[in-house]
Amino acid sequence: MSGHDQLVLCLCELTRLLWKLLLPLVFLCVLLIAVLVLLVLAVRFWLQSKRNAQRARDGRPTVAFFHPYCNAGGGGERVLWCAIRALQNRYADINFVVYTGDLGVTGQQILDGARRRFNIMLPRPIQFVFLRHRLLVEPGLFPHFTLLGQSVGSIFLGWEALTEFVPDLYIDSMGYAFTLPLFRYLGGCSVGSYVHYPTISTDMLSVVRERNPRFNNPDYVSNSLFLSAFKVVYYCIFALLYGMAGSCSDLIMVNSSWTLDHILSLWRAPNRTSVVYPPCDVSAFLDVPLEEDGDRKCHSIVSVGQFRPEKDHRLQIRAFKKVLDRSGREGTGGREALKLVLIGGCRNHEDEDRVLMLKGLCQELGVADRVEFKLNIPFEELKREMGDATIGLHTMWNEHFGIGVVECMAAGKVILAHKSGGPKLDIVVPYEGGQTGFLADEEDSYAEAIERILALSPASRLQIRSNARQSVARFSDQEFEACFLAAMEPLMGTLER
Numbered sequence: 001m002s003g004h005d006q007l008v009l010c011l012c013e014l015t016r017l018l019w020k021l022l023l024p025l026v027f028l029c030v031l032l033i034a035v036l037v038l039l040v041l042a043v044r045f046w047l048q049s050k051r052n053a054q055r056a057r058d059g060r061p062t063v064a065f066f067h068p069y070c071n072a073g074g075g076g077e078r079v080l081w082c083a084i085r086a087l088q089n090r091y092a093d094i095n096f097v098v099y100t101g102d103l104g105v106t107g108q109q110i111l112d113g114a115r116r117r118f119n120i121m122l123p124r125p126i127q128f129v130f131l132r133h134r135l136l137v138e139p140g141l142f143p144h145f146t147l148l149g150q151s152v153g154s155i156f157l158g159w160e161a162l163t164e165f166v167p168d169l170y171i172d173s174m175g176y177a178f179t180l181p182l183f184r185y186l187g188g189c190s191v192g193s194y195v196h197y198p199t200i201s202t203d204m205l206s207v208v209r210e211r212n213p214r215f216n217n218p219d220y221v222s223n224s225l226f227l228s229a230f231k232v233v234y235y236c237i238f239a240l241l242y243g244m245a246g247s248c249s250d251l252i253m254v255n256s257s258w259t260l261d262h263i264l265s266l267w268r269a270p271n272r273t274s275v276v277y278p279p280c281d282v283s284a285f286l287d288v289p290l291e292e293d294g295d296r297k298c299h300s301i302v303s304v305g306q307f308r309p310e311k312d313h314r315l316q317i318r319a320f321k322k323v324l325d326r327s328g329r330e331g332t333g334g335r336e337a338l339k340l341v342l343i344g345g346c347r348n349h350e351d352e353d354r355v356l357m358l359k360g361l362c363q364e365l366g367v368a369d370r371v372e373f374k375l376n377i378p379f380e381e382l383k384r385e386m387g388d389a390t391i392g393l394h395t396m397w398n399e400h401f402g403i404g405v406v407e408c409m410a411a412g413k414v415i416l417a418h419k420s421g422g423p424k425l426d427i428v429v430p431y432e433g434g435q436t437g438f439l440a441d442e443e444d445s446y447a448e449a450i451e452r453i454l455a456l457s458p459a460s461r462l463q464i465r466s467n468a469r470q471s472v473a474r475f476s477d478q479e480f481e482a483c484f485l486a487a488m489e490p491l492m493g494t495l496e497r
Contacts, residue, residue, distance in 0.1 A: 040186065048188050051166035060093050061495040064167035067174045068101040068134050068157065071110045073117045073345035073376060074306045075278060075403035076196050079255075079480075080173050081120040082279040083194070086481040088123045091492060096126040099161040101134025116378050117345075119284055129165045133157055137176070140350050147199060147238055151178045158182045168495055175199060177246040184248050190491055192251035194276070197400040198262045200239050205232065243267050251491050253484070256401040256422035274487050277426070279480035280403050282472055284379070285411040288387045290465060294458035301450065302341045302389035302413070304382070304404035305396070307351045307375075312395040313342060313358050319395075319446035321365045326451065335370055340393075341385055343374040386411040390461075391453055394418055395446070402427055406475045409437065409468035414453050414461055416440060431471035435464050 055061065067080050084096055102110060107128040114120050135141060136157050142149030158179030170183040172193040183189045246252070246267035253276040254260045260275050267273070293299075301320065305311045320340045327338065346352050355373060362368040374385065386392075392408025394417040399405075401422040408415050409427070415437035417423035428437040438453060440446040453461065473479075 044186055044188055047162065047166050047186060051168070051188075054166065055168075058095055060095055061168040062095040062097055062165075063087065063169045063171065063492075063495075064097040064099060064129075064161075064165065066099045066158065066161060066170065066172045066176060066179055068099065068131060068137060068176075069174065069347055070098055070100045071102040071105055071113055072306065072347045073113065074347075075401070076174060077114070078118050078120070078281070078403060079194060079196070079278045081114045081118060081122070082477055082480055083171075083173065083484055084126060085120060085122055086485055087488070087492075088126075089481075090485055094492075094495065097129055097165055097167060098126060099129045099131055099165075101131045101137075101157070103130055103132065103134075117376075119281060119379050127165075129161060131157055131160050131164070133160055138348070138350075145234070148234075151176075151199065151238075151242070154178050155182060162187050169491060172249075177242055177249075180248040181245055184250075190250050190494055191248060192253070192488070192491055193246070193249045194253045194255070195246075195259055195263055196255050196278075198259060198266060199242055200235060200266070201262045201398070202265060203262075203398055205235050205239070239266060251487065253487050257425045258398065258421045259400045274483075276483045276487055277475050277480060278401055278403055279477045280406040280410065280472065280475040282406070282410040282476040285383065285386060285407060286469070288383065288411045290412040290462070290469060292458040292462050293390055296390065298337055298339060299390040299454060300339050300341055300385075300388050301391045301393050302343060302385055302408070303393040303395075304343045304407060305394070307342075307344045307346055307354050307358070309354065310396055311344070312397065313354075314361060315395040315443060315446065316340065316342070316393055317358065317361055317365065317367065317371065319443050319450065320371070321367050322443065322447035323450045324367060324370065326447070338370060340367075340371045341374060341389065342371065343377060343382060343385060345376050383411075386413065389413050391416055391450060393446075394423060397421070397441075399423055406472050409472045412465040412469050414438070414464055415468060416446065416449050416453065427472070427475075429471075431467045434467040436468040436471050437464065 065080060065084065070077055070080055087094070088096065100110070110128065111122065134157065136153030137150050139146050139150060141153070154176040155178050158176065159182060162183060166187050167189055170187065170189040170191045172179055175196055177193065177199060180191050180193060184191045243266040246263070247269050249269070250272065252263065252267065252269060252273040254263050254273065255276065255278045257275065260273065263273060264270055303313070303316055307313065317340070324335050324338060346355065355375065359368070359373065362371045374381070386408065390413065392405065392413035392415045394402060394405050394415070396418055398421040399418060402417065405415055405417050405423050405427050415428060417428050417437060417439055419439035419441040424439060428439055430436065438449045440449045
């Protein structure tokens, strides 16, 4: 027998073997799929039984908000409490639950914090479900593949939330999109989401493709062609999964035009997506006097924002250093004529360590005597600092919206914000043809803008401040409540009472 005949014989034998194995493999696959489907149905039946028991006990439907950091004190938390307040005022026959991972405090302490920081009081009590495994969504747990790690962690945290309490309507108010299919398909809940910031965006992909160093694209990645290419593939796969998870939402609310563009490109659900600008306590800052500031001996520059890496407080300090150096050389009042006040909340030890790092940077640059840090301060102290300031400072690249920017403008400060995202598209825009603030995008342009603002006459600054205050009425609590309730009405109408 020739070699060719032997090869043909071997191929025939291999084909017969594979054919014999095919039927068992198909049967095994069908069996595994059937077991998986039955398991999913059994879990769904068990969870719905729990919900029916809760419903029989309470006698009314429940709306739950997934917000593991509800005690953080940032703009996202203001949205949460204003949303619950609006729903409680409209729907008296519905219970409200908040899933939180803040184990070190009681529910009442969380509500007291909301009243102290945001001047928000709920008309009636709500229930808190305390989650024990919030560590699973901490970025520090995943030094590499952070987006994927946090997203997988959010699924496990969402499972804990779902097994602790099964609501009728589930709202993800913090951006954990991978919990949406869990509550929809296993919990049998109606689901909605309020998106502050897409977990991944086309801008993030562009940064990696162009190999630009950022806080989420370190130098060792941007300097490597292989690592950059690998990260682009990783981001593309993750964006696909993120879009599939987000598209499960029955209702999608986004906080700005910038976020809308990205969510539409990722989740592809235009008929279910609408812009609901976040609530800014505009009225609370209107009693800050709006008058000329020419007699001030010291001009205060105030920054309001959580101490997270993306807020880029380092840029603020470095730009401030340049202004101090130039003012000293030019004899325009010197160091004593300026100070920088950084106001914000710390969510965890990581944020507290970041504050220590920023204080170290101030020492290194020799500006520690002109920079003040105000952490987790009460609302009244925030207003006092706003009243004393001349300039409101914001430096986050592609900020999804910018509640701190709006609050500074409402308080009558000359705002200097980053030339990107929500501040550029929605907030620091002309009002009736008049200027409402300034935009910058890097160290030198920030320093130059600060100098330009301080060089304006008090009357010119006053005109810009007046335009800014009038322009932000569209971001008030009242506007948010009206838009939020209108968006929520279809879902709320599905609840059986």
